[in-house]
Amino acid sequence: xxxxxxxxxxxxxxxxxxxxxxxxxxxxxxxxxxxxxxxxxxxxxxxxxxxxxxxxxxxxxxxxxxxxxxxxxxxxxxxxxxxxxxxxxxxxxxxxxxxxxxxxxxxxxxxxxxxxxxxxxxxxxxxxxxxxxxxxxxxxxxxxxxxxxxxxxxxxxxxxxxxxxxxxxxxxxxxxxxxxxxxxxxxxxxxxxxxxxxxxxxxxxxxxxxxxxxxxxxxxxxxxxxxxxxxxxxxxxxxxxxxxxxxxxxxxxxxxxxxxxxxxxxxxxxxxxxxxxxxxxxxxxxxxxxxxxxxxxxxxxxxxxxxxxxxxxxxxxxxxxxxxxxxxxxxxxxxxxxxxxxxxxxxxxxxxxxxxxxxxxxxxxxxxxxxxxxxxxxxxxxxxxxxxxxxxxxxxxxxxxxxxxxxxxxxxxxxxxxxxxxxxxxx
Numbered sequence: 228x229x230x231x232x233x234x235x236x237x238x239x240x241x242x243x244x245x246x247x248x249x250x251x252x253x254x255x256x257x258x259x260x261x262x263x264x265x266x267x268x269x270x271x272x273x274x275x276x277x278x279x280x281x282x283x284x285x286x287x288x289x290x291x292x293x294x295x296x297x298x299x300x301x302x303x304x305x306x307x308x309x310x311x312x313x314x315x316x317x318x319x320x321x322x323x324x325x326x327x328x329x330x331x332x333x334x335x336x337x338x339x340x341x342x343x344x345x346x347x348x349x350x351x352x353x354x355x356x357x358x359x360x361x362x363x364x365x366x367x368x369x370x371x372x373x374x375x376x377x378x379x380x381x382x383x384x385x386x387x388x389x390x391x392x393x394x395x396x397x398x399x400x401x402x403x404x405x406x407x408x409x410x411x412x413x414x415x416x417x418x419x420x421x422x423x424x425x426x427x428x429x430x431x432x433x434x435x436x437x438x439x440x441x442x443x444x445x446x447x448x449x450x451x452x453x454x455x456x457x458x459x460x461x462x463x464x465x466x467x468x469x470x471x472x473x474x475x476x477x478x479x480x481x482x483x484x485x486x487x488x489x490x491x492x493x494x495x496x497x498x499x500x501x502x503x504x505x506x507x508x509x510x511x512x513x514x515x516x517x518x519x520x521x522x523x524x525x526x527x528x529x530x531x532x533x534x535x536x537x538x539x540x541x542x543x544x545x546x547x548x549x550x551x552x553x554x555x556x557x558x559x560x561x562x563x564x565x566x567x568x569x570x571x572x573x574x575x576x577x578x579x580x581x582x583x584x585x586x587x588x589x590x591x592x593x594x595x596x597x598x599x600x601x602x603x604x605x606x607x608x609x610x611x612x613x614x615x616x617x618x619x620x621x622x623x624x625x626x627x628x629x630x631x632x633x634x635x636x637x638x639x640x641x642x643x644x645x646x647x648x649x650x651x652x653x654x
Contacts, residue, residue: 281309301457314359326354375413390429397507404466412458472507489639508546565600577616588650598641
């Protein structure tokens with residue numbers, strides 16, 4: 228009795244929490260717990276429980292002849308179904324949607340041409356686990372699929388953007404990030420598409436470029452919008468850019484090189500057609516434009532007969548002609564002018580190589596002069612200065628063709644017509 232009381236007192240002094248710091252106790256406790264768990268699981272092994280397996284993909288196979296005929300199933304790619312199964316709790320707990328296959332067995336024998344088909348679904352086991360039962364019909368029990376041949380077509384996207392520009396502003400052609408789109412899907416559905424458009428309404432009056440994104444819309448022959456989950460598109464929306472440019476009317480101005488001194492280019496002498504253009508461009512650029520100079524005319528190419536020129540209109544970058552005109556005709560009224568030929572035989576040679584002498588092979592040159600009749604009549608051959616210039620520090624010998632630079636001294640408003648060359652002898 229004394230010994231028993233001693234043990235009781237000893238146990239009272241031992242705290243339960245401290246036991247788990249004892250390795251031998253922890254090992255013994257783990258073994259006992261595992262044994263109890265095994266007994267509980269073993270006692271429930273024969274319990275049958277129901278489980279629903281969901282999101283099982285529906286697999287529909289066409290016959291080989293249907294596939295060779297180009298038939299495809301559209302709209303059936305993401306079909307899923309569910310079934311109920313029963314079995315041992317441990318087994319059914321391991322069954323997944325990959326262990327069950329749902330098919331439409333009659334598809335291969337019934338689908339031989341395009342159309343909509345209603346197919347019955349059935350389920351079967353395909354996984355390693357077999358110790359369970361499929362106890363319900365597939366839900367849904369039937370599906371409807373579209374069968375057709377595949378077709379792919381490219382369409383130009385038509386912008387239908389509504390806007391109102393401010394006065395003195397011009398709206399250019401709408402620019403799309405993707406001007407074309409490729410649509411693919413059932414042949415019957417694609418054949419219904421008449422046009423592809425993007426639509427947008429821009430509020431207020433616009434005076435600066437606009438950029439927005441808009442979805443593409445499909446329309447049939449009757450203007451009805453087409454919506455179909457079976458039609459796939461290379462792009463679903465595009466970026467729409469509406470260029471807004473400032474417009475302005477500007478004068479065209481003739482531009483000349485080698486213009487004779489004292490020559491007055493008044494409106495009676497120079498006629499430009501058209502005399503002005505309406506242009507459009509970035510606001511900052513257009514505001515700075517006062518006039519537009521035409522392509523340069525070399526006055527050495529002007530004479531009584533050759534007095535009309537077609538010149539390009541060189542617009543600043545980013546600008547365009549609203550008249551769609553990019554050239555102008557420049558006419559010089561030379562009705563009171565005269566041209567005369569003078570024989571020149573005095574030449575000034577420059578940079579002749581040391582120790583050598585240069586002379587014109589023919590001895591003279593006929594030069595045509597154009598200008599007001601009174602000025603030309605007063606002109607003498609000695610008033611025309613002719614210079615032949617050699618390149619410095621370069622050796623020349625023999626006979627060669629050289630350009631002649633001509634200048635009229637002491638008489639203004641007259642000019643030399645044409646380019647002149649002479650054969651020069653170096654000895």
